[in-house]
Amino acid sequence: MSKRVLIHDYAGHPFQVQLSRELARRGYEVLHLYFGHNNTPKGNLEKRISDPDTFTVEGVYTKEPIRKYSYIKRWFQDIEYGNLMAARINTFKPDFLLSANTPLDSQKIIMKACSQVGTKFIFWLQDVSGLAAMKILSRKIPVLGALVGRYHIQLERRMLRASQQVVLISEDFKPIVQEWQVASSLITVIPNWAPLDELPVREKNNPWSNQHGIQDKFCFLYTGGLGLKQNPDMLLQLALHFNSNPDIRVVVISEGPGGAWLMEKKTEFGLENLMVLGYQSFKQMPDVMASGDVLVTTLEPDAGIFSVPSKVLSYLCAARPQLLAIPLDNLAAKIVINNNAGLAVPSGDVDAFIISAEKLVKDAALREVCSHNARTYAEHTFNIQTIGDRFESILKTI
Secondary structure (H helix, E strand, O other): OOOEEEEEEOOOOHHHHHHHHHHHHOOOEEEEEEEOOOOOOOOOOOOOOOOOOOEEEEEEOOOOOOOOOOHHHHHHHHHHHHHHHHHHHHHHOOOEEEEEOOOHHHHHHHHHHHHHHOOEEEEEEOOOHHHHHHHHHHHHOHHHHHHHHHHHHHHHHHHHHHOOEEEEOOHHHHHHHHHOOOOHHHEEEOOOOOOHHHOOOOOOOOHHHHHOOOOOOEEEEEEOOOOOOOOHHHHHHHHHHOOOOOOEEEEEEOOOHHHHHHHHHHHHHOOOOEEEEOOOOHHHHHHHHHOOOEEEEEOOHHHOOOOOOOHHHHHHHOOOOEEEEOOOOOHHHHHHHHOOOEEEEOOOOHHHHHHHHHHHHHOHHHHHHHHHHHHHHHHHHOOHHHHHHHHHHHHHHO
């Protein structure tokens, strides 16, 4: 009888569902769950004709979309989501459950449900959420935020220690979880990746770039969340700097407070060169990223220790040079720098950011080298069979 695996990725990202399909092809009965109301870019989350019968994918829906920035309402919704997940665990009764990108209060309920049905729980640590809560909330709500942050650090610590296995996406996370007394024997580091076969290299002159009239413009393109750990001001400064050049555009594909703030600044400064668009479907992403001549990532300085921006990995597949304003010791920065796939500057260093942007605009040969190196790295690293072997070895070890 085949083993049952439930892979839960709250965000609905492309690479987690690729792993689910790979494990299903290996004979596991796989249920892939994600949060259906999440409006961030999602992967291919529909059953395909080519999918094995052992693969099922479903969205989990709370009564209302999550109120992300309403902290009290969000807490109750996270509890609701955890209870919905617990009910699905009770019906599917998986042998193993891998859970990623999950709100900690939801994760607590999920772990309890796993314990009740005898499911082995694997904590797939994408962000160190407790530290994120402490740093971000302490800054926004000084006293209460620190208390909430400490609560989440302790909660995350307890859950990591109680897990049957812990998968980290970066070696940089290992000192943190070891300080929290998570046994080294429980820890495996498997860096994130992007689904290479679903992100082919496309030409800049494509249906999406033509639709938006940028096929003949030099484009700095940013796609993804602009939440509390990103810095939309860097994108504003980029647009302000190049505003006098009619051949350059700054294209931002995002939603939420960061996107709304940029729209306000676009009007305030009369920035005709700044385009702010809502999220695009995953099927369009190859054309979207191909429309950019340089692909941009930003990350706040204090987010570098608990987060690795996965957009950098998708950008690598697109064979485009990257421009990063993130902590230079972050794994994403190391990948780009060490493989000469773009330029990276420290978070918040506007002058260095603009100088690097100018260099990429003027140096076509540099852009060509970075583009080639980016795709080469992706092709050598993002092999789903090899990655599947590593995850399967964890299941067999348990």
